[in-house]
Amino acid sequence: MQSRAAIRYAKAMYDIANEENFINEVYKDMSLIKDLYGDSSDFKSLLSNSQINYQDKKKAILSLLENNNTITEKLIDLLIHNKRVPIIGDIAISFIQLYNKHNDIKEATVISASPINEDLKSIILSKINISDPKSISLTNIIDSSIIGGFIIRFDGKEYNASVKQNLNNLKKELTN
Structure with missing residues (x-):
């Protein structure tokens, strides 16, 4: 179950990506983050480790994504600023659910x-x-x-x- 914060971030990101016609690119990024979050305990450890600074976390996340689009990068910056990086997996799950709902998938x-x-x-x-x-x-x-x-x-x-x-x-x- 995703937190209310994760759902709000996902909705805002979906609206912006849809507005700027980057919805498919952001969907690919969120799918990759969801897969990493679900499959890799190292990725979860990276996100929750308080000894790793947020800029290093950002570099690690962006290096895993294929096409660093500005919307995904801005989300990561916002999560860093608000100290919410550990919920990025839940945001990805919520984003994909929104995408599927809007596309009848x-x-x-x-x-x-x-x-x-x-x-x-x-x-x-x-x-x-x-x-x-x-x-x-x-x-x-x-x-x-x-x-x-x-x-x-x-x-x-x-x-x-x-x-x-x-x-x-x-x-x-x-x-x-």
Whole structure:
């Protein structure tokens, strides 16, 4: 759950990026920040470490982004000035949610024991009756605890076809 501050920063950034026609560039930056924030514990440590000064944090963040656009850079400057750099991951998540909402893109999550390839992604999209693959944002979360198979979360529903779930169901049947 994002903080109210993160949501406000994201909304303001979305409005400015939309006004100046940089929405897709900022979206790419926010997607990268979201991925780093979710996947890299080093990135989270960098943001929350009080011994690293804010200018070094800014340099590190900007060096990770492909196209340093001025809107993203101004956001980072503002976060540095307001001592809010640690919430940049939540801002990125809120920004992406706004972008998806305004562009009628639904979000789906696939949890699997290993990364899924493009062929499997298209099969999954066809199984959940998505005729236009561009209208959905598919996120793959790797969780080795499900052993195998996958879990799909889409539109408030969950389909669990994991080995772990099947083993739990079998255990329930055998104990009854």
